[in-house]
Amino acid sequence: MRIRALAIRIIRQFLRDKRTLALLFLAPLLILSLMKLVFAGQSVSPAIGIIDIPPSLASKFEGTNATITDYKTNESAYSALEEGKLDAILQFTGDTPELLLEGSDPSINKAVLLFLQSSLQTGNSGIALSIHYLHGGPDMAPFDSFGPVLIGFFSFFFVFILAGVSFLRERTSGTLERLLTTPIRRSEVVLGYLTGFGIFTLLQATLIAWFSVDVLGLYMVGNIGSILLINLLLSLTALTLGTLLSSFASSEFQIIQFIPIVIVPQAFFSGLFNLDAMNPWLQKLSYIMPLKYGADAMKGIMIRGEGWNDYQLDVYVLVGFSLVFAILNVLALKKHRSM
Amino acid sequence: MSTNVHNSNPEIAAVDLKDISRTFHSRTVLSNISLSIPRGELFGLLGPSGSGKTTLIKIMTGIDRSDAGSVHMLGVPMPQLSMLQSFGYMAQSDALYNELTGKQNLSFFGAMFGLKGALLKERIQMATDLVDLSQHLHRGVSTYSGGMKRRLSLAIALLHEPKLLILDEPTIGIDPVLRKSIWMELTALSKQGVTIIVTTHAMDEAMKCDRLGLIRDGKLIAVNTPQAIIESAGCSTLEDAFIALGQKGGAEQ
Incomplete structure (x- = not known):
């Protein structure tokens, strides 16, 4: 009897909370769809540049799934490799074929090597391939490649939850109401939160970066200051987004519900998984995800040693996201005080 | 920031409301409320829960x-x-x-x-002496009793010497001795020219107010001194008058 009553009460509560209901049924579908799109899309096709390859060899590449581009000069091929348009360059020095891999992503390295092995083997056995790397090296593990993305992801994730829950607490405990009976401006409330959390965020970013590089031994050739800057900006975006979305949650539980909606899709699009296999049209979704910009910059700095000129666009986008979220936050506070 | 933007002429009323109405999603919470409260008055706002007191405040x-x-204002x-x-x-x-500790709370709101x-x-010293909380300022608020929290909350409202003090049921959970001393202090403050608006359900407290306003279903059904309200309702106690006027107000609708 009691059990039945309890069950009915829970069902009624669920039915009243449409969002929890939607989460229960729709979120798993969303995540499963994403996984399917990422893992079961088109197969990865390596982009290889060739310089002065004997025609007999070049003909072997015809009809394969690789994108082969013939470069006239070394310079044009190298710059294409640096810009990430190519995955590798194949050329001959004397009789030995020489392969220069871009190197940032071990899974692409493997795909290129596999492709060359299978296409060169037929009829032309015994050629020793000399392999070089533009970035990274043969020892680079997959973790070195997605480690930088994980650093950004965890900063984003935890700051988002923390900011969301604490701003919600401020609301449910009545202290926000009390705070708003003082002459503080709404923008000051948001900026105060940004500053207070910003300090912890900076500490967190430093700790995570130090731990990943010095303790976990993550591959790192860039500037540690750049890493901290990007991580801080990424956390700031998480902070402003977390406080903004907490306006639309009425309990801690509802903050948790934002994880599969806001956090998980970003993980998919941020570079943890190779998106080359995904429908190009869907790949464009990554442009609205803050984590993508942070992760791109982190990866560039840590693996390719990129400088300000290379990642400045990511910085501008992250600052832009934070600004937009912060302004929306100020507007959302109008719900609690008319002025 | 300027703290004296308002007119300090004592002739100008502390509160002057004209035909106030408020609706939330087509539900009328307040309708046509007009009310004027002179400076230094201790004004009591009475009404059942959900009558619109908090919205009015x-x-x-x-x-x-x-x-x-x-x-x-x-x-x-x-x-x-x-x-x-x-305002406080x-x-x-x-x-x-x-x-946070009691003192940290006070410092924060003071800032x-x-x-x-x-x-x-x-x-901080003055406000906490008033509510008899000076000995407990360095303790975490989570260790406070319900009455202590209420007193700390009151101390915060008094901290910046407001010209108008608005207290929503200030003495709930506070023991009779302290309750009495708080009311003595409120009376003293209003003598000094601080306008005080108090909502309460306690009739003995309502009797201490200079004037009372009775709200029912979003309408202000009576504004007068406690004595005049009792007489106009033809009752012997404020409690009876409150009930009688409430029923009358309801019947007029």
């Missing part, structure tokens, strides 16, 4: 806007952010940061009103 302070009518049209400097507001919920240094220290 929020409109006075500018936290909320009325849909119709005009609100002037200390002569200044509302809402006006800088006016919050002149204590809501029904204690709204304290439980992770919000621009108090700092020696002045802040002095004001």
